[in-house]
Amino acid sequence: MRNFSLHLPYSAVSLCAGAVGVLAVTYIGLIAVVMSYAALTVEFSQSVRNDETAVAGLESQYLAAMARITKTDYAAAGYAAPIAKVFVPAKSVTALR
Amino acid sequence: MRAQFRFRIRLILGVVVCAALLILLRLYFIQIVYGDDYAQKADRQFASGGSGLFDRGSIYFTRKDGTPISAATLSSGFLVAINPQTLGDPEAAYAAISSAAPSAVMISHDAFLAAAAKRTQVYIEVAHHLSDGDGKALAAKAIPGVQILRERWRYYPGGELAAQSIGTVSFGSGDALAGQTGLEASYDGTLSRSGDALYKNFFAELFSNVGNLLVSAKDAREGDVVTTIEPEVQTRLEHDIAKVNAQYSSRESGGIIMDPATGAIIALTTFPAFDENNRQDIDPALLGNPLVEHVYEFGSIMKPLTMTSALDAGVITPETTYDDTGCIIVNMAKICNWDLKARGVIPMRQIIEQSLNVGASWVATQLGQEKFREYFTKMFGQKTGIDLPSEGHALLGNLSKPQQVGYDTASFGQGVAITPIQMIRAEGAIANGGVMVEPHLVNAIQLNSGITRSLDWSQTTPIFSAEAARETTDMMVALVDEKLQNGKAKIPTMSVAAKTGTAQLTDGHGGYYSNRFFHSFVGFFPAYNPRFIILLYTNDPQHVTYASETLDSTFLDLVHFLIDYYAVPPDRGLATTTPA
Numbered sequence: 001m002r003n004f005s006l007h008l009p010y011s012a013v014s015l016c017a018g019a020v021g022v023l024a025v026t027y028i029g030l031i032a033v034v035m036s037y038a039a040l041t042v043e044f045s046q047s048v049r050n051d052e053t054a055v056a057g058l059e060s061q062y063l064a065a066m067a068r069i070t071k072t073d074y075a076a077a078g079y080a081a082p083i084a085k086v087f088v089p090a091k092s093v094t095a096l097r
Numbered sequence: 098m099r100a101q102f103r104f105r106i107r108l109i110l111g112v113v114v115c116a117a118l119l120i121l122l123r124l125y126f127i128q129i130v131y132g133d134d135y136a137q138k139a140d141r142q143f144a145s146g147g148s149g150l151f152d153r154g155s156i157y158f159t160r161k162d163g164t165p166i167s168a169a170t171l172s173s174g175f176l177v178a179i180n181p182q183t184l185g186d187p188e189a190a191y192a193a194i195s196s197a198a199p200s201a202v203m204i205s206h207d208a209f210l211a212a213a214a215k216r217t218q219v220y221i222e223v224a225h226h227l228s229d230g231d232g233k234a235l236a237a238k239a240i241p242g243v244q245i246l247r248e249r250w251r252y253y254p255g256g257e258l259a260a261q262s263i264g265t266v267s268f269g270s271g272d273a274l275a276g277q278t279g280l281e282a283s284y285d286g287t288l289s290r291s292g293d294a295l296y297k298n299f300f301a302e303l304f305s306n307v308g309n310l311l312v313s314a315k316d317a318r319e320g321d322v323v324t325t326i327e328p329e330v331q332t333r334l335e336h337d338i339a340k341v342n343a344q345y346s347s348r349e350s351g352g353i354i355m356d357p358a359t360g361a362i363i364a365l366t367t368f369p370a371f372d373e374n375n376r377q378d379i380d381p382a383l384l385g386n387p388l389v390e391h392v393y394e395f396g397s398i399m400k401p402l403t404m405t406s407a408l409d410a411g412v413i414t415p416e417t418t419y420d421d422t423g424c425i426i427v428n429m430a431k432i433c434n435w436d437l438k439a440r441g442v443i444p445m446r447q448i449i450e451q452s453l454n455v456g457a458s459w460v461a462t463q464l465g466q467e468k469f470r471e472y473f474t475k476m477f478g479q480k481t482g483i484d485l486p487s488e489g490h491a492l493l494g495n496l497s498k499p500q501q502v503g504y505d506t507a508s509f510g511q512g513v514a515i516t517p518i519q520m521i522r523a524e525g526a527i528a529n530g531g532v533m534v535e536p537h538l539v540n541a542i543q544l545n546s547g548i549t550r551s552l553d554w555s556q557t558t559p560i561f562s563a564e565a566a567r568e569t570t571d572m573m574v575a576l577v578d579e580k581l582q583n584g585k586a587k588i589p590t591m592s593v594a595a596k597t598g599t600a601q602l603t604d605g606h607g608g609y610y611s612n613r614f615f616h617s618f619v620g621f622f623p624a625y626n627p628r629f630i631i632l633l634y635t636n637d638p639q640h641v642t643y644a645s646e647t648l649d650s651t652f653l654d655l656v657h658f659l660i661d662y663y664a665v666p667p668d669r670g671l672a673t674t675t676p677a
Contacts, residue, residue, distance in 0.1 A: 049173040049249065050229060056170045060254035063166070066329055067258075070336045087590040087667065 151249045152290035155321040156263055156280055158255070158328040159540075161663060166328050168263050169281065169373075172252035175232025175245050177201070177224040179213060184242030187213035193240055194224055198231040226250060253373035259331050260370045261386040262485065262538060278384050280538060282486045284322045287542055291315060316546035323541040323549075325361040330354060333658050334364040337651045338633070342368045345638030345647055351388055351517060354655070357525040357621055357630040360534035360554055362483075389481075389488045392514035393634065396600030396644070397452045398524065398619045399510030401569050403460055404449060405527055406472035408565035412463045415568050418442050419459045428502040432458050435599070435643075449572035449596065450580055454509045461508035462501065469504050470496045475560055476523040476533070477515050483536045491515045510617075511600055511609075521619070521632040523560075527569050528594070528621040528630050531561030567625070570594050574624045581645065586653055590667035593656055594627075595620030597644040602637060613637055616644035618652050622660075623668035629659050 075081070127135060157165035177194055184190055191209045194201075203224040204212070212221045225248060227235065236245040251266045251274075264279020276285035334352050342350040351367035367387045371379040407413045423439030425432050434440075434453050448456030461469055477491035492514040495503030506512035515523075518536055526533045535554045542550045573594035578587040581595060598617035601609035616638055621630040633648045641647055659665065 046173070046247075049171065052170060053172045053174070053229070053252075056167055056172055056252055056254050059167045059170075060256075063255045063258060063328060063332070066332050067336070070329075070332050087588065 150247060151251070151274060153251065153266065153274070154288040154290070154319060156284075156288070157321065157323045158259075158326045158331070159323060160329070161327055165323060167254050168259065168324065168326070168328075169251060169253050169266075171249050172226070173247070173249045174229055175227040175235070176222055176248040177203075177227065177235065178220050178222045178244045178246060179209075180219050180242045180244065181213050181215050181217075181221065182219055182242075184213050190240055190243055193238060194235065194243065197235040197238065198224060198227045201225065201227045201231065220244075255328065256372045256374055257370050258328065258335065259326055259364075259366065260373045261367060261384070261388075262326070262365055263373065265373065265376065265384060279386065279485060280322060280324065283484045284539065284542075286318065287320050287322060290319060317544060320542045320544035320550075322539050323543060324538050325356075325363060325540050326365075326538065327363050329662065330659070331364040331366065334655065335366045335368070335370070337654055338366050339368050341633075341635050341638075341647060341651050345635060345641055347635040347639070348637040349387065350633075350635040352631065352633040352651075352655075353388060353517060353521050354629055354631050354659075355521055355525060355536060357528035357627050358534065360522070360525070360536045361540060362536055362538050363629070365538075385487065386485055388517045389483055389485045390516070392489055392492055392516050393615055393617075393636070394511050394514050394600045394603070395520055395617045395634070396510040396598035396615060397454075397457075398520070398596045398598035398617045398632075399508065399513075400449055400452065400457045401527055401573060401596050401619075402472075402476065402523055403457050403464075403469075403508040404445065404572065405531075405561045405565050405569040406469065407460045407464045408568050409531070409561040410464055410468050410472075412465075412468075413445055413460060415445050415571070418444050419456060421447075421453060421455050421459075423455065425455055425458060427458065427505050428500045430502045432502070432505055446572040446575060449569070450576045452597065457508040458505035461504045466496075466499070466501070466504055469507070472560070473507065473513070475558070476526070477513070477519050481516075481518050481522050481536050483518050484539050488518070489516045491519055510598055517632060517634065520617075521630060524619045524621075524632065525630050526558075526560045527566045527573075528624075528627040529566075530563040531559060531566040533558040533560055570624050573620070577620070581649055582653075586649065588656070588660075590669060591622055591656075591660060591665070592624035592669055593620060593622040594624040595652065597648070599642065599644045614642060614644075616641075616647045618644055618648035620652055620656070622656055623665065625668065628663070628665060629656075631655055 151171070153171060155167055155171070156169040158168045159165055177198070179190065187210055190213070191206060195203060201224040203209075209223055212223060215221065227245075227248075232245050235243075253260070253263065255263075260279075262279050264281035264283075265277050266274050266281050267277050269275050269277055276282040276288060281288065334354060338350045338352050341347065349367060349369065352365065353362060354364040355362050365388055369383060371383045408415070420442050421434070421440035423434055423437055432454055434451075434455050440447065440451070440453065443456075445456075445460070447453065448460065464472075473493060473496055477493060480488045480490065482488075493507075495507055495512045503512055522533055522536050525536075535556050537552070537554045540552055540554070542552065544550055573596055574592050577593045577595045578584065581587075581597075586593075596619055598615075598619070600615040600617070601611065602613040602615055604610050615634065615636050617632070617634040619630070619632050621627040631652060633651055635644075635647055638647050
């Protein structure tokens, strides 16, 4: 039977130190990513809210314009009422009652 | 050498096993023994409750083409707070704030100076609702002791539009803003937000609560509310109702437009109303919704329901006649027609066309107390289930007594009090082939998950046979074609069914005023396949007696508007030209 021996090029201490270093860098990187993510989330959210506010302003203008048109007194604005109304009859005789 | 190798292997194995055991022990303490503490600590560290900005879902109107228009949404901007301990010159600060933010909701000059004098405090809010531009401009001035902070608030783009139905948000018994009235209250569970979703740490969630990250229970509950209210029709109805109220100096007026086949309410309003964005000085009584909370004696618009009940029960037919004597005595009470005149022997349709109280009483007598009570309890005995809070009960006490006079007066809408929403639902049964539907304002919820959930309002209550409903409709169409505005209201290409109602107001002492009235009007069209049913009322109009004088023009204006706006096709082909 052959003798078996393990020969590592680095000592265990060096390996552990390296692993700790990698983990520390990863941890710091993770924190940076998390903070950036949170900042972007807040920024995007605020951007959406600002857009919603702008849309609400436009909707308010639309509804106000609609109310203004509805309240317009056409007689006071100089328009005369029609002298006759013409109604379009139903095409189908089955609609007759 | 070999023994030495084995020893080393066993040593390493032992160390690994010990380490594993230690880790297991540690995990046991972390996850089992102190699990809750660590979870709370993690929550505080990684999923804290955001910045406290107000958040809430939107409520939408729906245009006829399906476009949603915000009825209630959020507006964002800034608030101004002062720190009295570091505020140098209060007068200068006030001038700077008021000039930089003219549109802001700001406390008075005196209140500002009083706040600035409170040297023991470090934070007092003095102005709200600054626009984005104003807020940033004020922040750029860097006034010592003045803080500019982000703020969001509830905003109603329509202002007064459907105010009582959309509802209000305010502080209730708790310290959080919540829906208090209208749809804001009915759908508070859908509209309210827990507030921490936005700022949650993705990685914290990934490691601690991956389930919530993928499928959030809140996403299946929180969302926006889509109503059936059409903003242009709502605007028109509000305008017309306000006009009637002003013209006759009424105490209040109201109206509802509904699809009788589905129960979808297209518009509803009462006057006086209030501006949702400016509620500082309004009467709290206005915050309620009389259309669902108040009961009224509606008068003669009850006659079609009495007639349809009797037709359905088979106790009369449209050809049945009776001898109208003008007045009758029932249980020592005198019941008369509106003009006190007798008509002689006439058929049933004249009861509707001429609105005869004696005729309605005769029909009620033919129907019998038990049947009459059965029909009216079916129609008005339960709440409609509309998605608005604080719905009222009908007052049907007279139908529990043996005196016939109670049934006779109920047959023409006196002595029983009904909410407007109950009344339009019952009248809708005539329009809808005898079947009552569930009136509702919201037809869908747009969930945050992206799914649109349609609400089920398909429950129906059969009341009358389709034939009985059609026979009454014939009578109501004849009223419009022949009687309303002396026949001028007739639309040659559209069958319209309608009925007016004039009720005497109660005097609070068990009797009725002889000169104060409640006017109502109900109608639907196209009469034999209706798309719209309209209920209007005006309470205590001055210097006018009959509803045909106050509400007919409003009703016809709405009918013509709806025909044009929705391009409702004609349903009959009579003569095509009429004088304007």
